[in-house]
Amino acid sequence: MADPVFLITGASSGIGAATARAAAQAGHRVVLAARSADKLEALAAELGGPERALAVACDVTEWDQQQAMVSRALDAFGRLDVVFANAGFGARRGFLEESPEFWKSMVLTNVYGAALTIRATIEQLRASRGHLLLTGSVAGRVALPGSLYSCTKWAVTAMAQAARQELDDSSGVRVTLIEPGMVATPFFENDVSAWALPPEAIADAVMYAVSRPNTVDVSDIMVRPILQPS
Numbered sequence: 001m002a003d004p005v006f007l008i009t010g011a012s013s014g015i016g017a018a019t020a021r022a023a024a025q026a027g028h029r030v031v032l033a034a035r036s037a038d039k040l041e042a043l044a045a046e047l048g049g050p051e052r053a054l055a056v057a058c059d060v061t062e063w064d065q066q067q068a069m070v071s072r073a074l075d076a077f078g079r080l081d082v083v084f085a086n087a088g089f090g091a092r093r094g095f096l097e098e099s100p101e102f103w104k105s106m107v108l109t110n111v112y113g114a115a116l117t118i119r120a121t122i123e124q125l126r127a128s129r130g131h132l133l134l135t136g137s138v139a140g141r142v143a144l145p146g147s148l149y150s151c152t153k154w155a156v157t158a159m160a161q162a163a164r165q166e167l168d169d170s171s172g173v174r175v176t177l178i179e180p181g182m183v184a185t186p187f188f189e190n191d192v193s194a195w196a197l198p199p200e201a202i203a204d205a206v207m208y209a210v211s212r213p214n215t216v217d218v219s220d221i222m223v224r225p226i227l228q229p230s
Contacts, residue, residue, distance in 0.1 A: 005077045007031040009060050009117055010087030012039035014185030018199035019084060020047060022207045031073040033058040060087045060113030066120040080124040082210055085117040086135040094146040103148055110152035118163055129172030131210055134160050136179045138224055174217040176209040181224025195227040
């Protein structure tokens with residue numbers, strides 16, 4: 001099949017699930033990766049079943065699971081054209097908040113997990129002259145008081161720039177950093193402002209970058225609610 005293949009980590013809900021729906025509607029076959037197998041299976045069925053959507057349970061902090069994710073994608077669809085390293089979660093602000101164990105899990109997911117996704121897919125992206133996207137944050141541009149989450153997203157901002165430099169012009173691989181502001185997703189649980197963006201707004205930004213001509217690299221897209229102060 002000639003339809004391009006779009007892999008998304010953190011695909012079970014929020015921005016990941018919205019992007020999967022948008023990508024499927026645009027004609028992509030999708031590989032859905034997350035830890036929540038039940039939600040992934042339901043989403044894969046919604047998006048067309050085995051010939052159009054593959055659900056892969058994957059903890060992005062585990063290298064062997066990321067390798068297995070890519071192997072399953074290649075077995076099912078034969079290629080990777082777009083990879084969206086989107087898995088991540090946040091924490092309460094304050095260096096006396098949360099537990100050290102929670103912090104460790106967040107840092108591993110948001111930073112190490114994104115780096116492993118790049119490592120696991122980079123050769124396939126080179127082969128297809130594809131597109132790598134990473135979910136950063138407005139908090140990855142402006143430090144937030146006492147926010148280790150903000151620190152992880154600063155790391156993702158740097159990671160996108162580092163990947164772009166490694167994937168120089170000769171590779172043909174585009175790299176885009178998506179930087180959402182406040183989005184109404186499970187990320188914020190019950191503390192969501194009434195003016196937060198729907199996840200579909202971020203999915204639209206992702207698809208805008210992906211749908212540009214191959215000679216156009218949209219390097220950074222920051223999307224935030226009009227009422228968000230910073």
